[in-house]
Amino acid sequence: MEKIDEVKALLERYFNAETTLKEEQILRDYFRTDVKDEELLAYKPLFNCFSDEADKIKELEHIDTSIQSTSLKRSFHFRWISVAAAAALALFTYLIMPERGDSLKLIIDGVNVYNKELAMSKADGQMSNINSMMGKFKNSTAQLESMGKVGDALSPLRSMGKAMTQND
Template identity: 30%
Template sequence: MALNNIEQLLEKYDNAETTLAEEAQIRAYFEQEDVPAHLESYKKLFQYVSHTKQEQFTKDVPLQPKRTIVYRWISVAAVAVLMLGAYFQVNQMNQKITLDDLSHEQLMAYNQTMEVFNLVSSKLNQGTENLEALNLVSSKLNEGAENLNHLNEFNKATNKIIKNK
């Protein structure tokens, strides 16, 4: 086969435009011993492809993956630990502690905390009363804006009547 023809087929091969028959011609050409030096890389490529076509996988492929029983027991143990932890946490939360059970320091801290909460509550209530006054002002402003809209509509109507006469 002519060298020029092979180079054209190789260019088509590189662009993935060859047919199966043309690829067979290229393979047949590179099976020869005498190949130009600038095409030696292609010869090695096609030798590799023909060699790998003949290879076969001979190992057995297991159909079911091997699973050890240890992982199952680890997951069972993890679930058991989580369940016990949740049980003890809920059990501890259900125990009622009365003021009589507290020590003197704990009772003092409880009383101080309650005083702080009462102070914060009273300040929040005062702020709420101030907000009620602002709500009243806001509602009156909204009423004034509505009245102003009515006056604007009345003004437009009277201007139309005056222009028609």
């Protein structure tokens, strides 16, 4: 009888939102057992619902952790498999296409030229053409700079001309 009075007092405090977590746990534990009082029997589904939900949450957390552990294993295996595949590809490429030692290649009219002297002379000619074009560009730049200086020297005359025409 004393236990029932204590539970009724806790229920009163529970519905007034005055209970602590420990007291709420006492209520849940009480309603998990066989309740004999007719008045308290009406509250059993309420507290069992909370217990059922808590059990389901724990079960879901357990499932979630097992899924995470398997996904971690899969990602770990996938990472090592991808590293091994990259290494195998690099080795395969090295074995199939070894370095030929001569990195100088020239193609003239779609035909590979293996004559080193001819390739060097063609490259030399092209480089001299590029250098001559750069020299012309440098001369043009110098001419433009000198014209800019002339324009700067004439700017005071322009401002004087504007001042004179404004007074007219």
